[in-house]
Amino acid sequence: MSTRKRRPVRSLVTLIVAMLAAVAALVIGNTTKGTPLVPSLALDLQGGTQLILRPTSTQADERAITEEDLNQAISIIRNRIDASGVSESEITSMGSENIVVSIPGTPSQETLDLIRSSSQMNFRPVLQMGVAQTSAAALKQAEANASGNGAQPEAQSGDEASQSDPSAQDSAQSAQSGQSADSAQSDEMISTALDEASAMTLADRNQDGVLSDTPESEPENASSLAWVTEQALFDFFTLDCTAQASNQEGPADKPFAACDENASIKYILGPVTVAGANLDTASAGQITNSTGQTTGQWGVDLQFDSEGTQAFAESSKILYSFHDQDPQGKSLMNTPDRNHFAVVLDGTVITAPSMNAIISDGRAQISGSFTAKSASALANQLSFGSLPLNFEVQSEQRISATLGSDHLEKGLLAGLIGLLLVIVYLIWQYRGLAIISGGSLVVAAVATYLVITLLSGGIGYRLSLAGVAGLIMAVGVTADSFIVYFERVRDEVRDGRPLQAAVDEGWDRAKRTIVVSDMVNIVAAVVLYLLAVGGVQGFAFTLGVTTVIDLFVIFMFTHPMMELLIATRFFGEGHPLSGLDPEHLGAKSGLVYAGRGRVVSRGSLDSSDSSSASSKGSEAGTSIAARRRQERLARQEALKAKGGVSTTDTQGDKR
Numbered sequence: 001m002s003t004r005k006r007r008p009v010r011s012l013v014t015l016i017v018a019m020l021a022a023v024a025a026l027v028i029g030n031t032t033k034g035t036p037l038v039p040s041l042a043l044d045l046q047g048g049t050q051l052i053l054r055p056t057s058t059q060a061d062e063r064a065i066t067e068e069d070l071n072q073a074i075s076i077i078r079n080r081i082d083a084s085g086v087s088e089s090e091i092t093s094m095g096s097e098n099i100v101v102s103i104p105g106t107p108s109q110e111t112l113d114l115i116r117s118s119s120q121m122n123f124r125p126v127l128q129m130g131v132a133q134t135s136a137a138a139l140k141q142a143e144a145n146a147s148g149n150g151a152q153p154e155a156q157s158g159d160e161a162s163q164s165d166p167s168a169q170d171s172a173q174s175a176q177s178g179q180s181a182d183s184a185q186s187d188e189m190i191s192t193a194l195d196e197a198s199a200m201t202l203a204d205r206n207q208d209g210v211l212s213d214t215p216e217s218e219p220e221n222a223s224s225l226a227w228v229t230e231q232a233l234f235d236f237f238t239l240d241c242t243a244q245a246s247n248q249e250g251p252a253d254k255p256f257a258a259c260d261e262n263a264s265i266k267y268i269l270g271p272v273t274v275a276g277a278n279l280d281t282a283s284a285g286q287i288t289n290s291t292g293q294t295t296g297q298w299g300v301d302l303q304f305d306s307e308g309t310q311a312f313a314e315s316s317k318i319l320y321s322f323h324d325q326d327p328q329g330k331s332l333m334n335t336p337d338r339n340h341f342a343v344v345l346d347g348t349v350i351t352a353p354s355m356n357a358i359i360s361d362g363r364a365q366i367s368g369s370f371t372a373k374s375a376s377a378l379a380n381q382l383s384f385g386s387l388p389l390n391f392e393v394q395s396e397q398r399i400s401a402t403l404g405s406d407h408l409e410k411g412l413l414a415g416l417i418g419l420l421l422v423i424v425y426l427i428w429q430y431r432g433l434a435i436i437s438g439g440s441l442v443v444a445a446v447a448t449y450l451v452i453t454l455l456s457g458g459i460g461y462r463l464s465l466a467g468v469a470g471l472i473m474a475v476g477v478t479a480d481s482f483i484v485y486f487e488r489v490r491d492e493v494r495d496g497r498p499l500q501a502a503v504d505e506g507w508d509r510a511k512r513t514i515v516v517s518d519m520v521n522i523v524a525a526v527v528l529y530l531l532a533v534g535g536v537q538g539f540a541f542t543l544g545v546t547t548v549i550d551l552f553v554i555f556m557f558t559h560p561m562m563e564l565l566i567a568t569r570f571f572g573e574g575h576p577l578s579g580l581d582p583e584h585l586g587a588k589s590g591l592v593y594a595g596r597g598r599v600v601s602r603g604s605l606d607s608s609d610s611s612s613a614s615s616k617g618s619e620a621g622t623s624i625a626a627r628r629r630q631e632r633l634a635r636q637e638a639l640k641a642k643g644g645v646s647t648t649d650t651q652g653d654k655r
Contacts, residue, residue, distance in 0.1 A: 008560030015443070015556040022450040026457075035457035039449075042464035042538065043090060043104040043399075051101040051115060052094065052394040073391075074099060077115060098394060104462050110377075112396075121276030121382070122252065123312070124269040125223040125319060126340040126352055129332040132241035132259055132266040133189045191242045199237035203230045213254070222270040223318050223338050225328055227255040236268050249347040258342070260349045265332075267349055269342050273315040276345075278308025282382035284375035287367055298370035300379050302363070309362030315341065316364075319355035343382065350381055415472040419445075422479050430486055432571065433579035436561045437482050444478045444553045448546055461541070470542030477521060478550045482558050484517075485510040486579075489562075494585050499574060503566050507559055514554055521547045 029035035213231035241259035250256030326336035489506030525544030
């Protein structure tokens with residue numbers, strides 16, 4: 001008998017706790033975030049949205065779009081969609097001119113905007129900031145103050161209004177952070193854009209009636225205020241960030257006015273200092289201090305290539321010179337305007353951080369009031385924001401499911417029928433052991449449902465018909481595991497071991513086989529997932545997930561249940577209907593293996609008195625070596641009777 005410690009109850013309790021935790025996670029996610037309690041379906045089963053994009057070159061020469069350009073665009077669009085949490089999408093080229101993007105379900109507006117974006121990203125220095133929106137009360141107060149000073153209120157820009165009235169500046173800062181003061185929450189926010197006449201009055205410095213787009217003096221660098229031309233000022237004053245019209249980025253060697261994503265701040269930006277193509281990577285993570293410990297704050301890490309490193313180092317040196325003060329410039333935020341650099345994506349400023357140090361190694365970090373979600377969103381914009389193409393949306397339409405719900409129902413019905421047939425076979429083949437096998441299948445099915453649903457809500461996984469095929473295959477994988485286990489145990493019973501010893505020895509043999517078999521499936525699933533795309537990936541994903549679940553179930557449910565049931569009278573005494581009856585299994589003799597090279601009669605183990613069993617075993621049983629010697633002597637006597645001669649007795653005695 002084995003002396004190993006058995007803790008089947010502990011394993012079962014761990015399994016129950018894990019499944020209850022998964023159920024609690026689903027309920028909490030559904031209550032707080034609206035996460036569905038069923039897995040999301042893929043494009044082939046649910047339908048979705050289809051976009052047809054026509055790429056156009058962003059270069060001045062309007063060169064022809066090459067196949068390499070299309071492949072690069074498809075790759076980056078796929079990365080964008082994957083990073084947004086949408087899976088099972090299809091991105092293909094249509095001929096040599098169009099890209100077809102099919103997204104399952106109803107994608108968010110952010111996802112659609114990310115796909116449609118023309119992907120021109122550049123780094124520009126900030127020359128001037130202004131308030132894009134302010135409250136009506138703050139604007140009236142600024143106008144009153146300006147009137148008291150004898151100024152023309154209609155000739156004030158949003159920036160100037162904020163400078164002349166502290167309340168307007170506070171409102172601007174609240175709009176920038178997205179947190180308005182309680183007194184202004186109910187007040188209407190209006191644009192600070194001026195009419196053309198007022199803007200003309202402010203922008204036309206020499207009052208010649210003509211707006212010049214040429215610097216009055218030669219700019220020393222990209223941050224020079226000489227870039228603030230009359231035309232740039234006019235565009236800045238008239239810029240209405242609340243308008244829905246898209247803003248196109250100006251030429252790389254010219255200044256231009258732009259708004260931020262929240263339509264709260266507007267900018268005059270200098271020429272491009274670093275192209276978006278020179279940004280290698282952008283990743284979100286928690287900020288660490290000088291000792292390497294995390295601070296709990298989120299940030300975005302940037303890494304430039306060699307050309308971008310040199311250009312960003314020169315730009316950061318200039319920007320940092322305005323860190324403390326800028327006698328010639330203005331300061332809307334806590335630092336001078338010219339201390340900031342703007343990341344411009346398709347004419348919109350997605351972020352404009354200040355420069356706190358000279359960065360010469362090409363490794364920059366953007367910090368601020370980030371959350372994990374906002375930091376990841378900005379990192380995705382930066383990582384997949386630079387393409388040599390613009391996209392014109394040719395069409396956007398809803399598409400129906402290519403297969404439909406009836407295929408899903410038929411697939412699930414096929415899986416259910418297969419499950420029932422497996423259970424029927426197990427009842428016929430293993431009788432009482434079907435309780436364990438059927439329970440294992442049910443536990444595996446529930447665990448698979450919980451895991452797939454959690455992954456659907458957590459990482460955006462969608463179940464396709466190929467994934468359903470992987471789930472159906474999982475029934476066979478799970479059944480194969482406990483069939484191997486049962487057969488190993490029954491083999492030990494056939495060899496004459498007591499039932500408890502047969503379970504222990506059979507499990508030692510079976511678990512190695514099960515682990516090796518499942519690891520082969522997991523490796524195959526991982527390789528297939530990495531190399532394949534589309535539906536094949538869905539099949540590989542579900543195959544890998546269900547194989548891991550099979551290992552969990554066999555160790556945490558199947559074997560512990562076998563240990564508990566073998567302790568009962570029905571299974572422990574080998575009832576004919578238990579599936580472990582030695583006579584039914586064809587045990588070799590009435591003797592059973594008792595350990596340490598000894599066999600005893602089966603009846604001796606059925607006695608409740610252990611001492612009596614020991615004495616009966618010593619009377620009825622013999623050692624294996626003695627029994628083999630008796631068999632050799634019997635054969636020798638038989639040969640002598642026939643006149644033969646044998647030499648095996650001597651050799652056997654020597655052994």
